Amino acid sequence: MKAPRSRGRVSTGSPPADGGDSRLQRDSYHHGNLRAALIADAIEVISERGAGGYSLAEASRRLGVAVSAPYAHFADRAELLAAVCVHALEIFRDELEPRLARSAAPADRLATTARGYVQFAASHKELFQLLFSAEFGALDKARHPEIAAAERPIEEAFLDSVKALTPTGDRVMAEAVAAAVEAIAHGHAMLLLDGRFGTGSRAAGRAATSAARATLALLDGSDRFLSPRRTRKS
Amino acid sequence: MKAPRSRGRVSTGSPPADGGDSRLQRDSYHHGNLRAALIADAIEVISERGAGGYSLAEASRRLGVAVSAPYAHFADRAELLAAVCVHALEIFRDELEPRLARSAAPADRLATTARGYVQFAASHKELFQLLFSAEFGALDKARHPEIAAAERPIEEAFLDSVKALTPTGDRVMAEAVAAAVEAIAHGHAMLLLDGRFGTGSRAAGRAATSAARATLALLDGSDRFLSPRRTRKS
DNA sequence: GTCTATATATCGATAGAC
DNA sequence: GTCTATCGATATATAGAC
DSSP states (O other): OOOOOOSOOOTTOOOOOOSSOSSSOGGGGGTTOHHHHHHHHHHHHHHHHOGGGOOHHHHHHHHTSOTTGGGGTOSSHHHHHHHHHHHHHHHHHHHHHHHHHHOOSHHHHHHHHHHHHHHHHHHTHHHHHHHTSHIIIIIIHHHOHHHHHHHHHHHHHHHHHHHHHOTTSOHHHHHHHHHHHHHHHHHHHHHHHTTTTOSSTTHHHHHHHHHHHHHHHHHHTHHHHHOTTSOTTO | OOOOOOOSOOGGGOOTTOSSOOSSOGGGGGTTOHHHHHHHHHHHHHHHHOGGGOOHHHHHHHHTSOTTGGGGTOSSHHHHHHHHHHHHHHHHHHHHHHHHHHOOSHHHHHHHHHHHHHHHHHHTHHHHHHHTSHIIIIIIHHHOHHHHHHHHHHHHHHHHHHHHHOTTSOHHHHHHHHHHHHHHHHHHHHHHHTTTTOSSTTHHHHHHHHHHHHHHHHHHTHHHHHOTTSOTTO
8 A cells, every 4th residue: 555655756846866865874863963954954945945845754765764763853843843943043143143243333233234134135045035934934933932032133133223323212213213124124135035136146235235225225314214294304 | 846734634524515614605616716716715725824735635625626626727736826826916916006196296106106015915914925935936936927927017116106206317226226115115014924013903004104204215315325425415 | 863664644636427 | 617536646643663
């Protein structure tokens, strides 16, 4: 009744040659690095085929372990995906924070943060798409509070700079500006990955620069942003 | 693309005699509206569980038809998903275009477009998320040129207003501004759906207003956006 | 911590009747 | 245009050996 599942031919054409492949030695996964290997593999696959295209069974085959092996490290599929999500957010945070130290002026810090946000999306397309895919956004964050906790540092990278920019402003205004700047960065990142800024090697730079300039333009007219009734050329 | 399809129990028990679903009678699908019903159902399900969570077999069960019935209307699963994508884009376009006629001044038109973009995301959360999910963005658009064609009107809604705003400007600058405004709108829409603007009934309004104001702020400093070297207060 | 083997279930797609 | 029936493949998850 059970057919030989020898070669994993997937209908939409995934590379089948993974039955007993070469690079990864099966023995390696007996020393306790299977968990890390699963996460790394999941990031790679999900970036290409989406979270829906990832399966534990296929991953086990790729890594040369039994389909039951992952269950020694994760309770179920959802828990592995949550771990992947947290791992991606930590990488994001680690790439964004060092940039903040390099810029002194608050406005420049904010523009640099926006630029870094877009550049992370460009250099880690896979991770970025993963973090904002439908499956992760809705399904996991609700059940796994550790994901929300891992997201906070990214939001605070924006908010802290805004607070430094307008120390006198109230909290509501600061959060409004921070959200707007984050939206600018996020929008540029998404449209970049969508090809809206072109496809060449310059696309990432164009998008990042546009995000940084749009941020500065917003700050430039931030009084207008916050109080649009006030006449402009007063 | 094999999906997770383990979403616990779904409507496996949904009987053919249509016990649970009230609106749609099984007989209706014998008159030729199965195609439309499949698309409507797919939009509903994909919005909740992602494209990976959608299956033809399950949809057939939900609609009370045989699993083979959809193949009379779509060659395969991918073709149905492409049709869903095109349908969503047409709704998006139809909601965005009427707004343009209502605003005369180019700057206001652009801000209104950005606002409408965000409001569409709010009122049609499902469709919007669907259009920018990983599966649709990468998998379908490449193979189905009709999707790219359906996307153009949305991009042109921004570009046309920018051109009206700066009739003297060259094409490159106009496209740069249009892309930035579209990024602002898109970023606000995404962050709104992510809960970044709060979760209450006011969240959509906040996000839409922020997008419109950010757009005006960008245009306000558009000379600075396009030529950042020029001193600001000249 | 990993393996073998298996239970249970769903999927996409097709063939052929009506 | 839809149905019945089915094939072949894949999935998640568990039990028990080592």
